[in-house]
Amino acid sequence: MIKIFVCFFLSISIFAEEGTLKIGAVFPMTGPIATFGQESVNGIKLALEKINAKGIKGKKIELIVEDNKGEAIDSANATRKLIEIDNVLAILGSVASSNTLASAPVAQSKKVPLVTPASTNEKVTTMGDYISRVCFTDNFQGKVMAKFARNTLKAERAALLIDNSSDYSKGLAEVFQREFIALGGKIVGGDDLVYQQRDVEFRTLLRKIKRANPQVVFVPGYYSEVGPILNQARQVGIDIPFLGGDGWDSPNLQELAGAGVKNTFISSHFAPDDKDTMVQNFVKLYKERYEEEPGAMAALGYDSIILMADALGRVKDPTNREELKNAINSTKDLLGVTGRISIDENRNAVKSAVVLEYLPGGRHFKEKISP
Amino acid sequence: MSEDTYYFLVDLLQYLINGLSQGSIYALVALGYTMVYGIIKLINFAHGEFYMIGAFLGYFASTVLKLPSLLVVLFSMILTAIFAVIIERLIYRPLRKASRVSALITALGTSLFIQYFTQISIGADPRPFPDLAQQKTYVFGEIYLTSTQLIIFASTTILMLSLWFLVKKTKMGKAMRATSFSTEAAELMGIDSNKIISLTFFIGAALAAAAGILVGMYYNSIEPMMGMIPGLKAFIAAVLGGIGSIPGAMLGGILLGVIENLVVGLWNGTYRDAIAFVLLIVILLVKPSGLLGKNIKEKV
Known part of the structure; x- marks a missing residue:
């Protein structure tokens, strides 16, 4: 009888040993912000090679990627599919906050x-205790850019041009407006300066600006629309600096903006020309593998x-999602390429931001601002 | 004149110029809608996709084949037109005798198929469009006019005049008008209606391809879904002008472009699309035949 029990338990543990730790990923692999999804997954895969070479408690992580096309509906569906059909332990995703x-x-209702990795809108982590992020929030990012505009560029009057179909854009604009006014600046132009995803015609809006x-x-938009905006702005004779957030941080921005990219600054998560050795190793490895310079999304992915693997390593039973959640939420001082990551009580990462300047050769580190 | 009035007037003029360029593009696409509808009573929802394919063929002709600009335009117009003829032959012709709803739903399906097939085969990223002509900006006081806008005005005018000449002054055009009037009667007179329908698709798609290239140059960004919204807008333009009427499509397109830019300029960008679609509803309620359409009672 005892023998049978022992055999039974042994077989269970052997069975469990053989299994992989399934992690789902929901990213915009196609659609208007496709380079963000592709970069994120590239970054994840690069880190996975290292993680799986070591293994976590003898197991490997299996990544299941779902495409949400940059759409909210597809994001919800992909999440449901990963949970109900693939039975994943946890999910990474997505980029756009609306998604x-x-x-x-x-995810919250299914625990x-x-x-x-990259959704910066404040609301995201307020959805429940199972939701957390490895990036800073728009509250911080908006402050950084308001300070930069007011103190570094000495601007007194700023205009906002908002993507009305994006929670990210609206949230970030709000913070910027509040901070810029608090610093003694003035917002000019009305709240009618708005566009939507996939718009290409901005000349009339720019005239109003x-x-x-x-x-x-x-x-505070995404590169797919910001590119044409910058391009057209310079054509209609607007030569003042344009500022943005991490939504600009794609290798495609410069191609779409053409010469318009001159005199623009963004806040982002990481600078590829940062002298830090960890960053430089990552940039080198990434360039070797994918033959392009990594952007912020690659670094955040x-x-x-890395954060997920760290949490999985700290729990007794990695298949217990509640324990895993607690481990994720108690992450402290984890070293990543985007800085030192600690998850605070609101499940946001407390991190520094960088301001990048676009020059003809690419993105260049301008200043680093800590919270 | 006070300073405010002066600013208002120059801005208005600028919005009109912007609207005219955008409207010219809508008009070129709307022409295809209206011509196809005029002949086979089909709203070809895949027409916006011809515009997208035209832009991408132009892109590849310029970046991969490295053709000179004028050839790029011709290459893309002809290839897109041939593609449209094939679509008509393979998809719409077998449905010629089917109910109008079947044909309409097939057109929607074709449109989605082309969109997603393009997305899967070449990727969904927006791409910068190659410079086919040197970009220049002309400044007159406070009015900004770009060389691309001038190219848009010029090429739209040329294309529309050639279309007018073709339809009104040639034998082929006469056959098209006859087929549009009554396919059966035209066939009895010895007109090969299949050939005329193919020709209509050919011309419509060639115009859409030209619009696609102009848009690529104007906005420097093309992507597989770019045909969706302009396709719908061109449909509105065609209905606004009177579907089936060629001058109507031109007028409708330009009007819609101007109205949209005035909404953005003088009011609020959020309402731009809402106004465009409200316009569609209003025109369907008040004057379903459109501004220049003929009021023909359908016999039962």
Whole structure:
């Protein structure tokens, strides 16, 4: 009888040993912000090679990637599929806050930890205790750019140009506006300066901005629309600095903006020309593998899976999602390529931001701002 | 004149110029809608995709084949037109005698198929469009006019005049008008209606391809879904002008472009698309035949 029990337990443990730790990933692999999804997954895969070579308690992580096309509905569906069909332990994703905000309620109600590498909107982690992130929030990012506009560029009048179809854009604009006014600046132009995802015609909007006579324009959008905006802005005679957030940080921005990229600054998570050895190793490895310079999304993807692996390593039973959630939420001083990651009580990462300047050769480190 | 009035007037003029360029593009696409509808009573929802394919063929002709600009345009127009003829032959012709709803749904399906097939085969990233002509900006006081806008005005005018000449002054055009009037009667007179329908698709798609290239140059960004919204807008333009009427499509396109830019310029960008679609509803309620359409009662 005892023998049978022993055999039974042994077989269970052997069976468990053989299994992999399934982690789902929901990213925009296609659609208007496709380079963000592709970069994130590239970053994740790069880190996975290292993680799986060592293994976590003798197991390997199996990554299941789902495409959400940059759409909210597809994000919710992909999340449901990963949980119900693939039975994943946890989920990484997504990039656009509107997408993660659609995934989060699904993950929260099924009690599956969801870590977003790059969604910076404040609301994302308020969806529940199973939702956390490895990036800073727009509250911080907006402050950084407001300070930069006011103190470094000495601007007194700023205009906002907002992507009305994006929670990220609206949230970031709000913070910037509040901070810029608090620093003694003035927002010019009305709240009618808005566009939508996939818009290509901005000349009339830009004319209104020109009439409002700002000294800087803050465009918290995504590169697919920001590219044409910058391109057209210079054509209609607006030569003042344009500022943005991490939504610009794609290798495609420069191609779409052409010469318009001159005199623009963004806040982001990491600078590829940072002298830090960990960053330089990552950049070198990434360039070797994918033949392009990594952007912020690649770095955040890389860090998100490092955080996941770290949490999986600290729990007794990695298949217990509640324990895993607690481990993720208690992450302290984890070294990533985007800085030292600690998850605070609101499940946000407390980290520094960098301001990058676009020069003809690429993105260049301008200043680093700590919280 | 006070300073405010002066600013208002120059800005208005600038919005009109921007609207005219955008409207010219809508008009070129709307022409294809209206011509196809005029002949086979089909709203070809895949027409926006011809515009997208035109832009991408132009992109590849310029970046991969490295053709000179004028050849790029011709290459893309002809290839897109041939593609449209094939689509018509393979997909719409077998449905010629089917109910209008079947044909309409097939057109929607074709549109989605082309969109997603393009997305899967070449990727969904927006791509910068190669410079086919040197970009220059002309400044007159406070009015900004770019060389691309001038190219858009010029090429739209040339294309529309050639279309007018073709339809009104040639034998082929006469056959098209006859087929549009009554396919059966035209066939009895010895007109090969299949050939005329193919020709209509050919011309419509060639115009859409030209619009696609112009848009690529104008916005420096093309992507597989770029045909969706302009396709819908061109449909509105065609209905606005009177579907089936060629001058109507031109007028509708330009009007819609101007109205959109005035909404963004003088009011609020959020309402731009809403206004465009409200316009569609209003015109369907008040004057379903459109501004220049003929009021023909359908016999039962």
